[in-house]
Amino acid sequence: MYIEIFLEFDGEKKMCEVQEIINRIKVSLEAHISKSSVSVVPTSPAVCKGTIPPPQQ
16 A cells, blocks of 8 residues: 655754654554555645745746
8 A cells, every 4th residue: 555645844844854754654654554655745835935936827
């Protein structure tokens, strides 16, 4: 069973902190759901403090 989880993280966290959380979630879920392969994908809001320009229309 393939499981994909897209999670939004605090933009102030360092990637190493985010990766530690992702690793714990992955290990925990795979231990509880036999024959599973878990992917946790870090995401962010569409616009992060106005630093990403809106798409051109």
